[in-house]
Amino acid sequence: MSRERTVKSINGYDTYTMALARLADWGAVLFGGWLAYLFRFKAWHIEVERYSWAVLVFLLLVAIIFPVMKVYQSWRGKFRHRLILQIGMAYALVGLSLTFILYFFDLSELYSRIWIALFIAISFFSSVMIRGMAYPLINRLRLSGRNRREVLIIGDTQSCYTAMMSVMNNPSCGFDVGRVILLEGEDEYPFAHFQSDIEYYHRGEPLEVTEREVWLCLPLERGSEVKAILEDLSLTSSNIRYMPDMRDFRLINHNISQISDLLMLDITCSPMSGASVVKKRLEDLMLSALFLVVLSPLMLLLALGVKLSSRGPVLYSQERVSWNGKPFRMLKFRTMAASCEGGGVLWGKASAKPVTSFGRFLRRTSLDELPQFINVLKGDMSIVGPRPERTVFVEQFRSEIPGYMQKHMMKAGITGWAQVNGWRGDTGLKKRIECDLWYIENWSMLLDLKIIFLTACKMFIDKNAC
Numbered sequence: 090m091s092r093e094r095t096v097k098s099i100n101g102y103d104t105y106t107m108a109l110a111r112l113a114d115w116g117a118v119l120f121g122g123w124l125a126y127l128f129r130f131k132a133w134h135i136e137v138e139r140y141s142w143a144v145l146v147f148l149l150l151v152a153i154i155f156p157v158m159k160v161y162q163s164w165r166g167k168f169r170h171r172l173i174l175q176i177g178m179a180y181a182l183v184g185l186s187l188t189f190i191l192y193f194f195d196l197s198e199l200y201s202r203i204w205i206a207l208f209i210a211i212s213f214f215s216s217v218m219i220r221g222m223a224y225p226l227i228n229r230l231r232l233s234g235r236n237r238r239e240v241l242i243i244g245d246t247q248s249c250y251t252a253m254m255s256v257m258n259n260p261s262c263g264f265d266v267g268r269v270i271l272l273e274g275e276d277e278y279p280f281a282h283f284q285s286d287i288e289y290y291h292r293g294e295p296l297e298v299t300e301r302e303v304w305l306c307l308p309l310e311r312g313s314e315v316k317a318i319l320e321d322l323s324l325t326s327s328n329i330r331y332m333p334d335m336r337d338f339r340l341i342n343h344n345i346s347q348i349s350d351l352l353m354l355d356i357t358c359s360p361m362s363g364a365s366v367v368k369k370r371l372e373d374l375m376l377s378a379l380f381l382v383v384l385s386p387l388m389l390l391l392a393l394g395v396k397l398s399s400r401g402p403v404l405y406s407q408e409r410v411s412w413n414g415k416p417f418r419m420l421k422f423r424t425m426a427a428s429c430e431g432g433g434v435l436w437g438k439a440s441a442k443p444v445t446s447f448g449r450f451l452r453r454t455s456l457d458e459l460p461q462f463i464n465v466l467k468g469d470m471s472i473v474g475p476r477p478e479r480t481v482f483v484e485q486f487r488s489e490i491p492g493y494m495q496k497h498m499m500k501a502g503i504t505g506w507a508q509v510n511g512w513r514g515d516t517g518l519k520k521r522i523e524c525d526l527w528y529i530e531n532w533s534m535l536l537d538l539k540i541i542f543l544t545a546c547k548m549f550i551d552k553n554a555c
Contacts (some may be wrong), residue, residue: 102403106227107161118148120213121341129204132386139199142510145521146190147208150183157368158182159533173217180213239267241298241327243290243318244306244504248334250279252306292317298325308334328503331433359498360532361412365435369500372534373472376541377385380472388459391422391451398447399426404460409477411501414494416480417469419458424448473537474502475525476513483542490518496525499532506536509543 122144126135128332135141155161158179160172182369187205191197240256242249249269256264270288271277277287285545303313315331322329330358340358361369381388392403395405405423408416444452451457464470468478478486486493507513507524528536 099197100329102164109223110151110161112221114151115148117215117219118212119144120215121208121210122147122313124211125204125207128207129201131162139196140204143205144208145180147183147187147272150186151179151212154183154186158396158535161239164314172220174539175243176216176220178211178535178538180209180216180325181302184209200219204249209433234547237263238302239265239300240304241268241270241300242304242306243270243357244272244304244332245311245334246275246277246279248306248308248332249263251334252304252332253280260339264302270296281354281520285448290318292321293304294321295324296321298322303327303329305331307331307333330421341498341526357495357498360529361499365532367408368534369471370468372537373465376472377462381462381466383457384462391456391459394512395422395424395451399445401426409501410480410497410501411469411477412497414483414497417464417477419470419477420463422448422451422457422460424451424457465503469500471502473501473528473540474499475505475528476508477501488519491527493522496522499529504544508542509540509547537545 121551122140123135126140127133130136135144158175160179184205188197191200193472242252244252249271253266253269256266258264269280270290272290273292275289278289302460303325305318308313312333319329395403401423403422405425406418407421409419425448426443426445448457461470462472465472472532483493492510505525506528509523512521512524528540
């Protein structure tokens with residue numbers, strides 16, 4: 090288990106910190122609405138009732154959108170630049186939502202655009218400033234010995250050592266290692282340079298626990314020993330956590346699930362379940378509709394260019410494989426002569442395939458992919474996700490490349506983490522799959538927005554586009 094995952098799993102008790110963060114953001118919104126009104130209208134009180142209602146709607150949007158954007162899941166004991174980006178993205182989405190609501194109900198003319206812009210900006214900076222002052226203070230309190238929990242670690246040498254080093258390297262997480270109890274016969278050499286008390290576990294003897302947390306650190310193949318240890322811990326009221334050593338597993342969206350009365354450890358699961366499916370689909374619908382409207386003049390010009398450059402249809406469709414291995418017809422602007430599009434199936438070597446002069450421009454700029462926003466609206470694809478492959482190559486690669494089929498745990502995308510990192514065109518397929526699996530494991534709406542932004546920046550400069 091990586092150090093980041095360990096810290097994430099042990100840091101879940103910051104409920105009060107997260108509650109305070111929510112209250113701080115709500116306060117920032119109320120303060121931002123009032124101060125923006127003061128700057129715009131030179132009045133100390135919001136005298137126009139509709140502005141008060143706009144502040145309340147904004148507050149409601151913040152309460153809904155901020156948790157969706159995982160603003161309150163970024164706490165690691167440090168105030169990071171990534172958190173500022175998350176807050177900024179969340180406020181941008183809230184601002185877009187408020188603007189949409191005003192236009193939808195034909196209320197936009199009733200509100201000052203300067204007030205709305207100031208409102209969003211002041212609220213954002215207030216949220217950032219509150220965290221910028223609060224997080225270092227909380228860190229100092231923890232480092233000074235307050236708001237901390239002492240931990241008893243029980244298990245084999247390697248797993249205990251990994252857990253102990255993770256805690257020691259992240260002192261602001263709020264835990265201290267009090268004792269380490271190794272299984273009988275375990276070598277305590279890695280702990281020789283530390284002052285922690287090292288003891289040995291003797292099966293059948295009740296364990297006296299004074300620490301508030303007990304972590305059982307054993308690999309899965311030794312899981313049968315956990316039951317015996319739990320029996321010897323039956324007299325303690327401390328929190329008990331099991332931390333299996335799973336560093337040799339390829340884990341995707343791992344978690345704990347309860348089905349009926351059964352507890353299950355999720356090893357490899359799609360993140361697209363429950364509310365995530367709805368969030369991802371809403372994101373795709375809203376953004377693809379927006380992009381199609383904004384880009385429609387450009388797409389008409391490109392369609393005209395395709396038609397004038399060679400005979401044949403403007404669009405070209407090809408069978409690809411998406412979510413759960415389901416085939417679909419992916420759309421692109423035609424870049425080859427109509428007589429060549431149905432030619433032999435050959436993976437890679439895109440630069441060697443015959444293309445029209447206009448088609449070469451489309452491929453170099455990735456503009457041939459724009460019709461895939463129609464696929465997104467239809468539900469065949471997402472804007473962001475693993476790039477889809479043709480059926481014949483899926484059958485070939487599934488047995489050749491480890492983890493290849495796991496990339497179909499999400500809908501295929503127009504762009505993805507592999508593409509913005511340069512792994513496209515005639516580049517290594519294994520590295521692409523690693524990027525796709527990393528994206529599936531770390532998926533979030535913020536990551537999707539980041540990838541869309543990077544794609545727009547790299548569209549005309551990617552040397553691997555072809």
